[in-house]
Amino acid sequence: MNERQSHIRNFSIIAHIDHGKSTLADRLLEKTETVSTREMENQILDNMDLERERGITIKARAVKMQYKADDGDTYTLNLIDTPGHVDFNYEVSRSLNACEGALLVVDASQGIEAQTLANAYLAIDSDLEILPVINKIDLPSADPDRVRKEIEDIIGVPAEGCPAVSAKTGLNIRDVLESVVTGIPAPQGDETAPLKCLIFDSYYDSYLGVVVYIRVMDGTLRSGDRIRLMSTGAEFEVVDVGTMTAFGLKKETVLSAGEVGYFTASIKNVSETRVGDTVTLVETPCDEALPGFKQALPMVYSGIYPADGAKYGDLRDALEKLQLNDAALSFEAETSAALGFGFRCGFLGLLHMDIIQERIEREFNLDIITTAPSVIYKIEKKDGSEVFIDNPSEYPSVDEIIKVYEPMIAANVITPVEFVGSIMDLCQDRRGIFEDMKYLDHTRVELHYQMPLNEVIYNFFDVLKSRSRGYASLDYEFSEYRESKLVKLDILLNGDVIDALSFIVHDTKAYARARKICEKLKENIPRALFEIPVQAAIGGKIIARETVKAMRKDVLAKCYGGDITRKKKLLEKQKEGKKKMRQLGSVSVTPEAFMAVLKLDDEN
Amino acid sequence: MMKTDSLSLGLYVHIPFCLKKCAYCDFFSQTDYSLADKYLSALLTEGSMVSEQYRERLIDTVYIGGGTPSSLSALQLASLLGGLRERFHFAPEIEFTLEANPATLDEEKLCVLRENGVNRLSIGLQSASNTELCTLSRIHTYEDFEKTYTLARRYMDNISLDLMFGLPDQTEESFRVTLNRAVSLKPNHISMYALKIEEGTPFHRMGEKLMLPSEDEVANMYLYACAFLEKAGFQQYEISNFARQGCLSRHNLRYWKREEYIGLGPAAHSFIEGRRYANKKDLAAYIQALSHQEKPPRSEEITLSFQDEMEEEIMLKLRMTAGLDMAYLKEKFGYAIEKSAARKIREYVKHGFLTQKENIIAFTPRGFLVSNTVIADLLPDE
Numbered sequence: 009m010n011e012r013q014s015h016i017r018n019f020s021i022i023a024h025i026d027h028g029k030s031t032l033a034d035r036l037l038e039k040t041e042t043v044s045t046r047e048m049e050n051q052i053l054d055n056m057d058l059e060r061e062r063g064i065t066i067k068a069r070a071v072k073m074q075y076k077a078d079d080g081d082t083y084t085l086n087l088i089d090t091p092g093h094v095d096f097n098y099e100v101s102r103s104l105n106a107c108e109g110a111l112l113v114v115d116a117s118q119g120i121e122a123q124t125l126a127n128a129y130l131a132i133d134s135d136l137e138i139l140p141v142i143n144k145i146d147l148p149s150a151d152p153d154r155v156r157k158e159i160e161d162i163i164g165v166p167a168e169g170c171p172a173v174s175a176k177t178g179l180n181i182r183d184v185l186e187s188v189v190t191g192i193p194a195p196q197g198d199e200t201a202p203l204k205c206l207i208f209d210s211y212y213d214s215y216l217g218v219v220v221y222i223r224v225m226d227g228t229l230r231s232g233d234r235i236r237l238m239s240t241g242a243e244f245e246v247v248d249v250g251t252m253t254a255f256g257l258k259k260e261t262v263l264s265a266g267e268v269g270y271f272t273a274s275i276k277n278v279s280e281t282r283v284g285d286t287v288t289l290v291e292t293p294c295d296e297a298l299p300g301f302k303q304a305l306p307m308v309y310s311g312i313y314p315a316d317g318a319k320y321g322d323l324r325d326a327l328e329k330l331q332l333n334d335a336a337l338s339f340e341a342e343t344s345a346a347l348g349f350g351f352r353c354g355f356l357g358l359l360h361m362d363i364i365q366e367r368i369e370r371e372f373n374l375d376i377i378t379t380a381p382s383v384i385y386k387i388e389k390k391d392g393s394e395v396f397i398d399n400p401s402e403y404p405s406v407d408e409i410i411k412v413y414e415p416m417i418a419a420n421v422i423t424p425v426e427f428v429g430s431i432m433d434l435c436q437d438r439r440g441i442f443e444d445m446k447y448l449d450h451t452r453v454e455l456h457y458q459m460p461l462n463e464v465i466y467n468f469f470d471v472l473k474s475r476s477r478g479y480a481s482l483d484y485e486f487s488e489y490r491e492s493k494l495v496k497l498d499i500l501l502n503g504d505v506i507d508a509l510s511f512i513v514h515d516t517k518a519y520a521r522a523r524k525i526c527e528k529l530k531e532n533i534p535r536a537l538f539e540i541p542v543q544a545a546i547g548g549k550i551i552a553r554e555t556v557k558a559m560r561k562d563v564l565a566k567c568y569g570g571d572i573t574r575k576k577k578l579l580e581k582q583k584e585g586k587k588k589m590r591q592l593g594s595v596s597v598t599p600e601a602f603m604a605v606l607k608l609d610d611e612n
Numbered sequence: 613m614m615k616t617d618s619l620s621l622g623l624y625v626h627i628p629f630c631l632k633k634c635a636y637c638d639f640f641s642q643t644d645y646s647l648a649d650k651y652l653s654a655l656l657t658e659g660s661m662v663s664e665q666y667r668e669r670l671i672d673t674v675y676i677g678g679g680t681p682s683s684l685s686a687l688q689l690a691s692l693l694g695g696l697r698e699r700f701h702f703a704p705e706i707e708f709t710l711e712a713n714p715a716t717l718d719e720e721k722l723c724v725l726r727e728n729g730v731n732r733l734s735i736g737l738q739s740a741s742n743t744e745l746c747t748l749s750r751i752h753t754y755e756d757f758e759k760t761y762t763l764a765r766r767y768m769d770n771i772s773l774d775l776m777f778g779l780p781d782q783t784e785e786s787f788r789v790t791l792n793r794a795v796s797l798k799p800n801h802i803s804m805y806a807l808k809i810e811e812g813t814p815f816h817r818m819g820e821k822l823m824l825p826s827e828d829e830v831a832n833m834y835l836y837a838c839a840f841l842e843k844a845g846f847q848q849y850e851i852s853n854f855a856r857q858g859c860l861s862r863h864n865l866r867y868w869k870r871e872e873y874i875g876l877g878p879a880a881h882s883f884i885e886g887r888r889y890a891n892k893k894d895l896a897a898y899i900q901a902l903s904h905q906e907k908p909p910r911s912e913e914i915t916l917s918f919q920d921e922m923e924e925e926i927m928l929k930l931r932m933t934a935g936l937d938m939a940y941l942k943e944k945f946g947y948a949i950e951k952s953a954a955r956k957i958r959e960y961v962k963h964g965f966l967t968q969k970e971n972i973i974a975f976t977p978r979g980f981l982v983s984n985t986v987i988a989d990l991l992p993d994e
Contacts, residue, residue, distance in 0.1 A: 537982055538963065560831035562984040563808060569639075569677055570624055570867045570881040572924060573888055573912060579927060582988035 013266040014194045015081060018223065019139075020088040020103055022131060023113035024121035024481065028143040031175040032113055032184070033071075033089060039181045040073040040085065042254050070209070070221055070268055072251045077189045085188060086268035088208065088223075090127075096356065097485060098304050099209070101130050102284040105300065106208045106223035106268060109137035109192030111184065112165070116142045116150035116172070119158050120448065122422040122481035128163050139191045140167045141184055146174035154449075162448050197265025202294040203227030203235075205287040210278050212332035216248075218275035219257065221268075222287060225298065228264045229271060234290040238297040242280055243290055244273035279335045304336040306354025307415070307486065308361055308381045308465055309398035311342060311508065312368070313350030315375035315590075315599050320349045326372035327351060330364060337364060342399070346508040346592045347377060352399055355381075358465055377590070377599055379508050380606045383461045386413040386489050400510040403496040406547050413489040415461040418443075421472070422454050423480035430475045431455065438463035439514060458487065462512065497522055499529070500543040500550075504593030509605065522552035525605060532601035535559035540595055621669040621884075622866040623700065625655065625692075626877030627678040628895055631716070635749040636776075638810035640879035640893040641679035647895060651877075652688055654902035656695040658876050661907065663699040666874070666884075672703035673863035673873075675711075676730075682712035686720045693728035702729065707862040709734055709772075712764070713750075714757035722767040732770040732861075734803070735761060739776060740790040747780050749814075754793070761797055770859060772801035777837065778830040779807050780815075780822050787833045788840075795844045800859040804837055805852050806830065831981050838977040850932050851980045868928045870921075878908065886921075889913040922947055927987050935967075935974025953990050960986060 023029040036042075069089040076082045090096075090103040104110060110131040114124060131138055140159045142152045152172045159167040171183035205222040213219050222229075229235070233246045250259040251269045263269040275281060283304070286297035314323045327339045338354035355361040361381060368374050384398045388411040397403055419440070423431050428445075432455070435442070440457035448454055464484065472480050495518050499509035513521050522544035529542045533556045540556040563578065589596035628641045629648060674696070684692065702708075709732040710725060725733075739745050740754045752760075764771060773794050777787050794802060807824075809815050815822055825833070838848055846854035850868060853861065866873050872884045878898040881890045891898065892909040901908045916924070922945040929936040938950045950957065950971075957973060960966040965979035965986055975983055 537960075537965065537985060559827075559982060559985070561806075561827050561834070561981040569626070569879075570873055570875060570883060571890070572867065572881070572883065572928070573890070573914065576920075576924070576927065579923075579984065579988050579991065582984055583991060586988060 010199070012264070013196065016084045016086070016195055016266050017109070017188050017192045018086045018088065018107045018195060018266075018268055019109045019111060019188055019192050020090050020107050021111045021113055022090060022100075022104075022124070022127035023143075024115070024118070024123040024127075027113050027115040027118065027121070027124070028175045029089075029113050032111070032141065032143060032173070032181075033087060035175050035178055035181045036085075036087060036185065037071065037073060037254055038178075039185060040075045042071065042073045070252045071254050072268065075185050075189070078186055079189075083189050084267075085185070088268065096360070097126070097130070098302065098356075099283055100127060101134065101300065102206065103208045104131050104134040104136055105284075105298070106206050107134075107136060108195055109139060109188070111188070112138050112140045112159070112163070113143050114140060114155050114159060116145045116152050116155055117147050119155050119452065120162055120422070122420055122454075122483040125162070125422070125454075126420065126483040128165075132163075137192050138163070138165045139187050140165055140170040141187075142167075142170065142172040143175050145172045146177050146179065158449060195266030197224065198226045199228055199265045201226035201265075202292045203229055203233075203287065203289045204294040204298065205229065206298050207237075207281055207283055207285045207287060209283060210281040212278055213272075216272045218278055218281050219270050219272055220275070220281045220287075221252070221270050222263070223268050224263050224265050226265050226294065227289070228262050229287075230262050231271075235271075235273065235287050236290050236293060237281065238286040238288060239282060239301055239303075240280065240285075244275055247272045247274060277331075278333055279331070282335060304356060306336065306338050306384075306398075307357055307461065308355045308383060310353060310355070310361060310381045311344060311347070311350050311379035311399070312339075312353050312365065313344065313347040313377045313379075313508075315377050317348045319374055322372065322374055323351065323368070323376065326368050326374060327353070329372075330367060334364075336360065344379075344401070344508045346506045347379070347590070350377075354398065358469070375599070377602060378606070380511050381465045382512065383415050383465060385415075385494065385512060387411070388413075397512075400496055400512050401507045403510075403512060406495075411491055412494045414492045414494060416458050416487050416490045417461050417464060417484040418487045419457045419459045419464070419482065419484040420454065421457070421480055421482050422448065422452060423476050425451055425453055427476040427480060428453050428455070431472065431480060434468075434471060434475055435459065438466075438468060439516075459484075460490075460492065460514070461486070462514075495546050497525075498545045499525060500541075500545060501529070501533070501593050501595040502540050503543075504595075505545075506592045508592075508602075518546060519551055522546075526552045526554040528605050530554040530556050532604045533595065533597055534589075534601065536596065619669055620672040620703065620871075621666060622673040622675070622863055622871065622873030623671050623696075624863075624873055624875040624880055625674070625676045625681075625696070626875065626880040627676060627681040627684065628878055629683060630678065630680045631683050632749065632751050635747070635814040636807055636810070638813050639679065642895065647899065648684065648688060650899050650903075651895065652684075652692050652695075654899045655692070655876055656699065657902040657905065658908060659696060659699045661905075662874050662876065663701075667701075669701070670703045671700045672706050673866060674702070674706065674708045675863040676709065677711045677734075679711075680713045680716060681710050682716040682721065686718075686724050689721055690724045690728065693724070693730065697728060707732055709861070709863060711736070712760070714752035714760040717760050717764060719763065722764060726767050731768070732772065733764055733768045734772040734774060734801075735764065736774045737761075737790075737794060738774060739779060739782070739786075740793040741782075741786050744779050744782055744786065744790075748776070758797075770800045772803060772859075772861065773797070773799045775802060775804045776807055777804060777833040778825060780824055782825055782833075784825075784829055784832055784836065788836065791837055791840055795841070795846075801853070801855045801861060802841060802846055803853050804834075804841075806834065834981055835977055838980075848933055848977070851975075851983065868931050870924060870928060879911075887913065887915050918945070921945070923991055926991060930973075930975060930983065930987055930990075933974055935972045937971055938973060939971040947992060949990065949992075952992060956989055 021029045071087050073085040074082055075085050088103050088106055090100045112128055142155050145152055156167040171180055171187055173180040204226040205224050207220055207222055209221040210218050229249055231246050231248050235246055236243050248259050249263045249271045250257050284301040288294045314320050331337050336356050339351040342352040343349055368376055382398055384396050387395050387409055389408050390410055435457045440459040443456040446454045493515040494512050495515050497511055497513050497518055498505045526542045526544050535556055539558045542554045543550050544552040590599055629645050630641045708730045710730045711734045713736050737757050742753050841854045845856055848854050849860050875882045878891050878895055879893040890911050892911040898908045942948050961968050966973050
């Protein structure tokens with residue numbers, strides 16, 4: 009190890025949502041005078057509005073700090089921030105691979121949560137040095153000793169003497185920096201070896217092209233170098249290299265082994281620079297790529313349609329722009345008889361889906377209609393073929409199917425003891441297969457279930473939260489495809505099948521869901537002058553029916569004292585309302601009603 | 613004949629005073645009468661301006677509405693009516709209506725009315741149930757009404773009654789009683805309005821606490837009334853209006869036939885020379901402006917476009933049982949509704965909302981109940 013590398017520390021911060029990760033990052037920047045307090049906009053690392061509002065980190069970020077330690081030397085600290093949510097598990101694991109250590113932030117009153125554990129395990133898997141930090145000790149309910157014990161018992165990491173801080177007030181932040189310097193190993197790359205860099209993030213900039221965040225494992229990288237991305241073999245010429253400051257990119261002449269930085273190379277699309285890929289030189293390539301690369305695959309699909317059919321082109325633009333920065337987002341055009349032209353979109357998970365939908369509405373100012381999320385089913389057909397279906401409308405008819413498989417997840421729920429019964433009921437109800445239960449301490453329990461993903465995307469998280477008064481936390485990962493008895497449920501309005509409302513459901517749940525959705529439609533479909541039958545059917549057999557009664561009377565506004573304009577305004581309002589309606593077959597439905605039916609989120 | 617028609621004009625006069633505000637009413641009126649005399653003189657000033665402008669026009673309908681015009685004193689009524697007669701040129705066969713509430717009329721006032729040419733009264737009965745009248749916060753009982761009606765009959769040959777349905781706690785049965793009583797008094801005309809909860813009224817503020825009959829009940833009340841009144845000799849000629857032979861309200865017909873009228877007073881609407889305008893709902897500003905011989909402030913002023921005129925034609929003609937003459941519509945506006953909306957019209961006829969006789973489409977009573985939806989559907993898309 010050389011002198012240069014011995015003064016570098018690469019680390020990330022892992023935590024459960026709301027345990028104060030971003031606030032702690034802010035304090036570290038402040039203490040190292042990377043930014044002054046005055047310049048400090050809260051939570052610089054989370055610079056997407058949406059992230060700040062939701063208090064979560066969506067994309068990984070990185071920043072370089074200089075810190076003068078108690079030993080008198082100045083160290084370069086590279087903080088690599090990671091997304092905290094299970095949807096972005098893969099991105100987390102890649103970010104962790106760019107580090108030698110991780111700060112494990114735990115809330116002093118909440119203790120360990122599902123994501124704390126999930127991320128801690130990821131860090132342990134990546135052979136990182138884990139330094140616990142107990143945060144929020146300023147809160148009256150803080151119990152740092154209990155949490156310390158929890159960390160030691162559950163995660164198996166020594167927590168004696170670990171920093172106990174308040175990121176909010178700035179208390180003991182210097183302890184954290186000292187423990188980074190003394191507790192996290194320096195990188196040990198070989199500068200003279202062939203170049204080997206790990207891509208841990210990238211984003212599209214309209215001036216620079218794709219900006220690629222890398223950790224140099226071995227070798228050196230300079231502008232002008234010809235590089236190769238090892239998973240695709242694509243080659244580029246490096247334009248700039250540099251480091252990330254709190255305020256933007258700073259050009260450098262070289263990036264060497266052990267360092268964290270960025271490069272640009274006139275790359276047009278982030279799908280070229282996949283997280284986890286290895287960068288090497290064309291001239292003197294390294295022997296083998298860094299392990300662990302995989303392409304992030306969508307797990308959840310949903311149709312996105314413009315509320316106003318004329319905005320189809322705008323929606324395409326929006327998705328294309330979002331995809332520039334989000335290689336995990338996939339979409340292709342689809343047509344629905346009910347909703348017109350739109351896109352079938354693939355997401356890493358529900359949060360990813362939510363975020364994309366919200367960004368379309370917010371950043372591109374588009375009203376959209378989304379169909380119920382679906383997972384990918386594997387179907388063995390009688391003609392010997394095997395198909396993957398992510399859209400209920402493509403589901404083959406029953407007599408073509410031999411077997412259907414659905415994706416299962418390994419779910420990990422942590423909950424206070426008093427909610428265990430109710431949560432086990434929920435998991436059971438959602439076709440979960442109990443694996444084991446572990447007491448983390450005398451107040452909290454960790455539950456392991458195998459569960460069908462299609463039950464989890466159906467408001468599982470919301471119900472989990474409401475049954476545990478917000479205390480239970482969930483983490484999951486894909487485990488396998490398992491054979492299942494599934495059926496396609498069609499919804500008919502006025503006798504017409506409404507394709508956008510069809511969904512795949514387990515045989516045992518079909519009746520209950522059918523009744524529920526019919527009731528919900530009945531509540532939400534505005535009454536028309538004629539009666540509207542609402543039916544649910546499996547393979548042509550009606551299994552539930554409701555009727556939207558005909559409207560008998562509307563507003564009989566009098567035309568009095570010659571006030572014709574008032575009457576006309578009333579009619580215009582009615583006409584406007586009519587314009588906003590979506591035609592589902594022969595039935596007019598407001599977009600709000602359509603969404604309400606899709607959400608079905610009123611379940612206890 | 614054509615010439616007289618085009619020159620005739622309706623006159624609406626607004627009296628924005630009531631002894632008490634009813635809980636459902638959002639018409640412009642107030643209970644403070646201190647400005648009444650000043651107001652009446654401002655009203656006549658506006659009358660002078662209008663009559664100056666339309667000097668050659670013959671007034672053949674007058675409607676004094678409110679508010680409660682009958683709550684003015686005999687003296688005030690005399691000066692108002694006399695003042696109008698001095699300023700306007702009244703046709704000999706004029707229909708001259710005044711709105712009255714029970715318990716605000718006496719012989720002296722009735723004499724003044726008759727002497728000044730008022731030949732039609734529109735009396736607000738609303739309901740024959742005292743409980744319902746109380747809920748509406750009307751100032752009178754049914755017995756008060758009967759007394760007023762009997763007295764008024766001695767002076768007036770043409771009396772119309774206002775009824776309401778869809779009232780809080782009203783039942784189909786209680787409404788039938790109201791209809792029976794109303795008909796037994798043999799009025800010449802009945803107007804029957806569905807209660808609509810208007811913003812800014814006490815009823816609106818009561819929200820959910822107001823126990824309104826269900827939509828089905830309200831629809832039943834309406835359909836029952838249409839049939840009942842028809843049988844009792846009252847021909848329905850508009851959504852809310854029923855008349856004995858020859859007693860249709862000529863003034864109100866003006867509104868629906870798009871004939872011209874001028875409104876005097878705050879909140880009054882006018883339709884003349886292709887423009888619609890309304891005076892602002894501001895009594896003080898009204899008096900102030902006219903005391904300076906200025907036109908009163910307006911709240912809206914619209915010159916109708918070709919499209920507006922056509923939409924009005926469709927919407928207003930369909931309010932009447934006489935219906936919309938599609939051939940006339942095509943001739944006048946070049947819009948062939950029988951072609952553009954052929955499928956819709958067929959569907960509505962099939963389901964019994966509309967009838968079609970050659971070029972005329974008209975609502976049935978069931979159709980009137982949902983006329984907003986149907987008319988909005990039939991109006992051409994831009």
